[in-house]
Amino acid sequence: MASRQAPPCCLVAGQPLANSGPRNARKKKYEVFKSMVNTQFNKVVDEMSSSDIRQGLKGFGIRSGHALANEVVLFRKTIAQAMAMAERGNDNRNTNPLFWALRNAFIRGDVKGLASEIRYSFQSFMIRARLTGAVGKSQKQLADFRYPMEWFPATRAMQRTIHLHVGPTNSGKTYHALKALESANSGIYGGPLRLLAQEIYARFQAKGKPCAMVTGEEQRIPQDADNYFISCTVEMTPLNRVVEVAVLDEIQMIGDPDRGWAWTQALLGVMAKEVHLCGEERAVNLIQSVCAAIGDKCIVHRYKRLSPLETMNESLNNDLKNLRKGDAVIAFSRVNLHGLKKAIEEETGRRCAIVYGSLPPETRAQQAALFNDPDNDYDFLVASDAVGMGLNLEIKRVVFETVTKFDGTNVRRLTTSETKQIGGRAGRFKTAREAAQGDGSALDVGKDPADGKMGYVTTLDQLDLEAVREAFESGIEPLEAAYISPPAFILERFSEYLPPDVPLSFMLLRIRELARVSPMFLVEVSPDALAMADAIQSYPLTIHERLAMMNAPVQLREPGMPALVQAMARCLATRKGGALCDLKEVDLEMLDKTLDDYGGNGRDYLRHVESLHHAITLYLWMSYRFANVFVSQKLAFHVKDLVQAKIEQYLDTSVSFRTDKHEMLRDVRRREALKREREQQRIFGKSATAAAEAVAEQGPGRWNEPGHEEPLVEEAREYEELDDGGSGSR
Structure with a gap:
């Protein structure tokens, strides 16, 4: 096989040498990252060397183990060149795209994200041999996204x-x-x-x-x-x-x-x-x-804030008895919210309302009204970070149960934007109830800033308070670019310039690699969307159908979800078998099961109920886009109501919030987040923290659950609370 040079996009002619001091410092720093990249590439190569997977590489022009080995050697050289350029100070997206992509993948998704990016980058590298000059030129023209x-x-x-x-x-x-x-x-x-x-x-x-x-x-x-x-x-x-x-x-x-x-x-x-x-x-x-x-x-x-806001000097010191009337305690999963509600009522002897996105709208409105009404005994509120995006609630003080979140891959601290948006809900200027007493408009916020009420922000744990104070004292960097996604008509035309057996995930990343954009735009492809594209790759679907399924509200890491996604892809490809009762991957028998059927194991019971809920949500999503295939929409809505009722009943009766356990869990997660931040700074310097915020999210929560709602649990460790239902809050 003829040797092939590293791709031109990974080389910069005449790259100036930086001063030897800073360069040596960068070289030493990037040695850790280089070692990490090479380790993950070795794992990718081991996976690809198996005979089954090598069969799938034929679309990339790889017909033998020898051909694969040759490509591995060439790509190692490409990695080394990219790292050398970074050591000289060139880590720019346009001139050193491989390093830029690997670094951002690690910042966003840690080692798993890095491994995924390496796999796709290697695929991109291998397929270049199959692209003629004319094809490459046509692809670049289609990937011109400047306008x-x-x-x-x-x-x-x-x-x-x-x-x-x-x-x-x-x-x-x-x-x-x-x-x-x-x-x-x-x-x-x-x-x-x-x-x-x-x-x-x-x-x-x-x-x-x-x-x-x-x-x-x-x-x-x-x-x-x-x-x-x-x-x-x-x-x-x-x-x-x-x-x-x-x-x-x-x-x-x-x-x-x-x-x-x-x-x-x-x-x-x-x-x-x-x-x-x-x-x-x-x-x-x-x-x-x-x-x-x-x-x-x-x-x-x-606009300026209509009521003053102050971060407090003291937390609640993990004592729920320190709550005051009008306090809202913020947590990030439904299990924690229901456990907190029960614990607050047990500790204080007073009522606590609960508000989060997954509640039925009528229930949510009722709970908000109970909290907003000063004439009843609902003195407290537990709420998800959904309050950070505009719900009208008469909150006097926001109390963060924690300042860390599990984002689906890693534990991280709340961003400055998240903290400010959520904490800023304290001291509402005029709530919906007050506005309704005025001109009858639920949207009215009044006109006189003198009517504003002081709002306060604090934390449940004293160790979290400094992070909240820092966030409110910090500025937020201006946005540099808006994200765009290639429309379907461009993807269809682009696919004509690739072999028919090339995966859609590769095509999307090839477009991202070739994309020409103005400084105000960026092209990104979600790792979840890529995983979805790979899951349905073997089914004969159109580009439109693949793109639709790629945007479906689903987490493939959930048990049973890959099988369901593939079953739906099969139904779509064959145009049959899409009735809800025909999909054996949807466990409708769960509707007849109780906690006793799981030997009282709340973790297993709730996991299975939640899996059915996500399956039904996906079915409804598909039914609106492919109504002639997924024909059981009315039945699906009925099943969804039944499943939600089972979840709410369990959460209302069987979860707890043990302050001692959660104090330890907060400490563990705080250390994990700090360790990850330090690791990134050790590799990439102080700019890593800013980069991590930039690639995290621009508003409260990832909202990548079905319906962009808060998760049942953030991570598996929270399931440990489910079997302590009778133990109370202490």
Whole structure:
């Protein structure tokens, strides 16, 4: 086999040498990362050397073990060149893309993320031999994404005005945007969470305004109105409907690697005469640049917080008796929320309301009303970080149960943005109840800042308090770029220039590698989407069908989920077998089982119930996109209600919150997060912390659960609480 040089994109001609001192320091620092990369590459090679997997490499031009070995040698040289360039100070995305991709993969997904990126990068390297010069040139032309605004020609023909409402929490920015929407004859609201879409839907319904609600798993369309408002999650924002006003909430999430493409798509494509964007100050420069590029007028409205906010000097010292009336304790999983509720009521002898995204809308509204009413005995609230995205609650003090989160891969500290958004819900200026007593508008926040109430922020554990104080004293770096995702028509054309047996995951990463973008845009492909693409690769589906399934609300790491996904892909490919009762991978028999069937083991019981819930959620998602195949939508909704009832019943009766156990768990997770931060800084320097925040998320939570809701548990260690139901809070 003829030898082949490393790809040109990994070399920079005339790279200047940095001073020997800094270079030697970088070389020593990157030795750790280089060793880590080589170790993971060895594992990838071992996997690919098996005969079964080598059969799948034929699409990459690998026909023998010798051919694979030759490619391994060449790629090792490519890795070494990329590392050498980084040691000289060149770690730029455009001039050293391999190092840049590997570093970001490690920051985002630790060793697992690094291994995945190495595997895909090696695949990309191998297939170059099969691409002629003409094919490579055509691919580069298709991957020219410098002008994504041209993907929406009908919108570009409109003269739009963009109103950007920015300010801290409790500043009235969303209120003003929603007022504009309320005053219009037609409009769209696009938000980050299903619960916010439900909130806006309920408000417009209450005002007698016809409104539809459209999320990935549920659609409620008015049957007796041709013209109606639409409240939706941002991914579902309609781009073919001309309206007067569109509101896009939490616009700073345009910089989120996983979901930012949806905000960019909505901003570039929504066909509204007025587009109102709500978000943080750090989005201003980027949005102004985008508006200038697309020729839309941009008006920035800045707001100040309407009530004062103060971080406290003392925590609750892990004693729930130190809670005060009006306190909201924030936790990040449903198991913790229900356990906290029970513990608070046992410790204080007073009632505690509970609010989180997965609750049925009616229950959530009822619980919020109980907490907001000063004339009853619901003195406390436990809530998820969903409160950080706009729920109207009369909170006097926010108490963080913890300042660490499990993001699906690693334990990390809350970002500055998350801490500020969640903590900023304390001291609400005017709540929905107070506004309703005024002019009857649930959206009114009042006019006189003198009415503002002091808000306080603290933690349950004293060791967490300093992290909260630092967050409120820190600034947040401006967003540098918005994320985009290649549209289906480009992917279809791109696939014509690749062998038919090449995996979709490779094609997506090949596009990411070749993509030419302006400084205001970035192309990213979610690791979860890549895993989904690989899971369904063997089924004969169209590009549109593959892309649809790639965006499905599913976590393949859940037991049984890969088999269900593949069963659905098979149904879609054959156009049969999609009735809910025909899918043996959906364990409907779970509906008849009780805790006794699991020998009283709450962990196993709840895991199986939650697995059924996720399976039904996926089925509903598929039924809206492929209704002729997945035909049991009504039955699926009925099953979902039954499953939710089983989960809520168990959480209400069988979980606990042991303050001693959780104090130890917080300590363990705090150390894990700190260890990871130090490891990244040891390898990449002080910039690693900023980089980690930049690639984490741009708003509260990952929201990668079905419906962008909080998880049942964040990680397996929380299941340990489930069998302590009778032990109380101490």
